[in-house]
């Protein structure tokens with residue numbers, strides 16, 4: 001009954017990609033995905049905008065969201081580069097407006113390209129609303145990861161897989177993206193290191209908030225022997241403490257030693273060795289977990305401002321708002 005042949009979006013529709021204006025020729029050259037597909041006209045919600053450049057592939061529902069997502073990619077690239085002193089691998093980031101839109105896209109084709117893949121689902125406008133300031137509150141209250149955090153995980157996974165190959169060890173490669181709703185997880189790395197490293201790729205405002213929150217909850221810290229062995233907690237508040245402490249430890253490592261020490265810790269962990277093994281030759285840090293913990297508490301106390309003393313209680317005690 002329509003004038004055109006029936007062309008409903010197939011169940012596994014190829015991407016409808018709308019390259020941004022002036023870059024469309026470049027986009028076509030860089031994005032075989034877009035030209036190979038030659039997709040039928042897709043429903044508007046299925047059309048994704050690209051952000052053509054030579055360092056990453058990015059698809060999002062709107063131009064504003066590609067710009068926002070690109071800022072997260074760049075932040076994660078900066079954090080990774082500053083930590084391990086290497087350029088990040090090429091990465092593919094896809095942001096969908098909803099799970100239903102996500103299900104209509106064939107991610108297999110992106111997986112087959114072999115680059116780390118980060119898939120992000122958020123309602124329209126949500127990505128743009130996740131300013132660093134908003135993320136700060138979310139990270140602390142609900143431990144909601146930012147896109148930069150997820151990309152940091154993906155960079156770490158690619159790095160770990162490459163290191164495993166170089167070391168002649170098995171363990172990789174990891175799947176290029178976790179199932180919807182699942183946290184990224186590399187089988188050969190402990191959760192604390194993954195969380196701390198991903199946070200090294202976050203926006204500085206979020207990192208500062210993590211440090212301040214950790215300083216405030218220093219007496220509720222997880223003993224390092226436990227931190228190094230445990231899985232990331234399911235409870236949001238516990239997960240936030242776990243991530244804050246993991247980040248604060250790696251942050252201290254980069255300040256007291258250098259990013260090279262983070263590298264050495266990663267390699268020790270990938271070899272299945274304890275953290276301390278990487279620190280036995282460190283110039284300043286102690287290697288035994290208990291000693292390192294005491295050193296970290298002292299460093300946090302000396303280097304992260306204590307929270308301002310709360311005004312005289314007016315009855316709201318015990319309602320920290322997170």
Ligand SMILES: [Zn+2]
Nearest residue numbers: 145153195198
């Ligand atoms: Zn994480």
